[in-house]
Amino acid sequence: QxxxxxxxxxxxxxxxxxxxxxxxxxxxxxxxxxxxxxxxxxxxxxxxxxKTFQGPPHGIQVERDKLNKYGRPLLGCTIKPKLGLSAKNYGRAVYECLRGGLDFTKDDENVNSQPFMRWRDRFLFCAEAIYKAQAETGEIKGHYLNATAGTCEEMIKRAVFARELGVPIVMHDYLTGGFTANTS
Structure with missing residues (x-):
């Protein structure tokens, strides 16, 4: 050796x-x-x-700034069950968690665009849930929409759609997404 x-x-x-x-x-x-x-x-x-890597801003300070939450832990959860819900029921789970006091929710990494819940429908219902919870609580809320996809182009398309909906936080699975997707 x-x-x-x-x-x-x-x-x-x-x-x-x-x-x-x-x-x-x-x-x-x-x-x-x-x-x-x-x-x-x-x-x-x-x-x-x-320093040559132009990645997105990251870290706890960016999260706190987006959610306007300081001086306490951020509270969040991953929506369960992770698979099997319709987009409408998934959005309802997001709403109930956010309305119940959580600062953010997130998709599980397995949640992509399965036949029972296509990504575009999920994004729409989750955005609706965020806005409804914000209106009722007076607090900024967030949801990490999983934009992971089979190609970088599709991943970017999903992220752009999330931005158009006004959802400022997306996620993708960095391990299975690959190095190129991580820096796209």
Whole structure:
């Protein structure tokens, strides 16, 4: 067993591309049959390279600012059952949670666009639930709409539709969505 430390000059990487970075570091090497036991133990990304990624604003402060909630924990939940509800009943569950005092709700990662609840219908009913709960409580409410899709184009289409509805928060499954979707 051996440990090798490898350093690459930044000029070898496309700015802002996680896909290129991992392809360059592990893509070809992990394909060699002679290196079946090879593992990547650690990866350190220099701040100069990290700054080339133009990701969305994130973190607890952004969440607090969007919801106008400070000085206390944010309260939220994932809607259950995660699968099987119609879009209308799903929206009702969102409304009841938000009206009952939660700050936000979220889709489960499995909730995409199944035959019993298409994404567009879910987005519409959830937006309606948010606005109704806000009107009744006088508080800003949120729901994380899952925009995960089979292609980056479809994911972006869903996110744009959410924005058009006035829903400021979307989510996507970063693990299964892939590196390119994460930075799109």
């Amino acid at each position: 051996y440990i090798a430390y490898v350093a690459y000059p930044l000029d070898l990487f496309e700015e802002g591309s996680v896909t290129n970075m991992f392809t360059s570091i592990v893509g070809n090497v992990f394909g060699f049959k002679a290196l079946r036991a090879l593992r990547l133990e650690d990866l350190r990304i220099p701040p100069a390279y990290s």
